[in-house]
Amino acid sequence: xxxxxxxxxxxxxxxxxxxxxxxxxxxxxxxxxxxxxxxxxxxxxxxxxxxxxxxxxxxxxxxxxxxxxxxxxxxxxxxxxxxxxxxxxxxxxxxxxxxxxxxxxxxxxxxxxxxxxxxxxxxxxxxxxxxxxxxxxxxxxxxxxxxxxxxxxxxxxxxxxxxxxxxxxxxxxxxxxxxxxxxxxxxxxxxxxxxxxxxxxxxxxxxxxxxxxx
Numbered sequence: 001x002x003x004x005x006x007x008x009x010x011x012x013x014x015x016x017x018x019x020x021x022x023x024x025x026x027x028x029x030x031x032x033x034x035x036x037x038x039x040x041x042x043x044x045x046x047x048x049x050x051x052x053x054x055x056x057x058x059x060x061x062x063x064x065x066x067x068x069x070x071x072x073x074x075x076x077x078x079x080x081x082x083x084x085x086x087x088x089x090x091x092x093x094x095x096x097x098x099x100x101x102x103x104x105x106x107x108x109x110x111x112x113x114x115x116x117x118x119x120x121x122x123x124x125x126x127x128x129x130x131x132x133x134x135x136x137x138x139x140x141x142x143x144x145x146x147x148x149x150x151x152x153x154x155x156x157x158x159x160x161x162x163x164x165x166x167x168x169x170x171x172x173x174x175x176x177x178x179x180x181x182x183x184x185x186x187x188x189x190x191x192x193x194x195x196x197x198x199x200x201x202x203x204x205x206x207x208x209x210x211x212x213x214x
Contacts, residue, residue, distance in 0.1 A: 004159050007193035008200060010184040011169075012069040013208030014042070014062060016177070021069055022192075023207045035176050039065060046072065050130055059095060059173040063123035064130065066180035067167060074184070076165055077132055086135035086163040087124045088154055091172040094120040094141050123171060135163045145170040145181075147201040154185055155196070164188075170205075181208045 012021045019027040019042055027045050029038045039061045043053055046068050053064060076085050116122065121139040128134065136157055142149070154166050169182035183204070185196050194200050 004155065004187070006155065006158050006185050006187055006196040007189050008183050008196050008204070009186050009188075009190045009193050010070055010074070011204050011208065012066050012180075012182050014066050014069070014178070014180045015209060016179070019065070019069060020208060021072065023204065026069065035178065043068075052126075056126060057095070057122075058178065059091075059120065059171065060123040060126045062173045062178050062180050063089065063171040063182075064126050066169070066171065066182045067127045067131070070167065070182050070184055071131065079188075080165050082132050082134035084135055084164040085131075085133045086154075086157055086166045087127060087133060087137040088140075088150065088157075088166060088168040089120075089124060089138075089171050090140040090142055090145065090150065091120065091170060092141065092143055093172065093174045095122070096174055127167070135166075145205065147198050147205065151196070151198045151201060158185075158187060179209070181205050 010022060013019065017029050018025055027042055030041065033041065035058060039058065040054075042065050043061075046065070048068050050064075053061060056064065120141065121137070124137045124139060128137070138153070140149070140153075150168050154168050157163050157166060165184065165186045167182055167184055169180065171180045171182070172178060181204075183196075183201065186193075194204070
């Protein structure tokens with residue numbers, strides 16, 4: 001069977017120092033600001049209107065913000081039904097950051113608000129609720145970002161016609177170390193699109209962690 005061509009129509013990134021889209025700097029972190037302050041500042045900069053954001057754990061905040069950045073000029077519901085957009089994420093530490101905060105709360109009174117976030121795929125749920133996505137989704141844990149695996153898994157979803165667009169990438173957050181790089185992949189060729197290949201994923205990942213990294 002001939003490989004089905006898909007395209008990267010946008011990508012976004014949030015690193016310890018800055019946030020960017022399509023390899024361009026969008027927002028820079030204020031010097032000496034905490035992780036929480038950085039996320040809130042970026043949330044306000046993006047003019048997002050989702051009050052539940054403030055209750056999320058840091059992993060969900062990071063993924064949510066990266067998705068907001070990625071879709072800042074797109075409303076996928078105008079092109080696809082809810083079932084036609086999928087989400088595929090991966091990271092190295094799952095929900096360990098939220099797990100540790102929850103375990104700390106157990107010493108006194110266990111916090112249901114923290115317990116909710118002790119699964120890594122909750123970030124997918126938050127993004128899906130925000131944008132109305134109902135397509136296939138998955139969250140994988142690996143020691144490092146595996147471009148080839150993400151390419152294989154998303155390509156397989158497209159081949160099986162399970163989805164027509166997909167948000168995929170790496171969303172890692174543990175204590176004060178965090179990194180998110182997301183790609184919007186679609187079957188339809190759009191202006192400025194890049195081929196959805198392992199090499200192109202790798203190149204844009206390096207760019208997101210180099211050229212816009214302050």
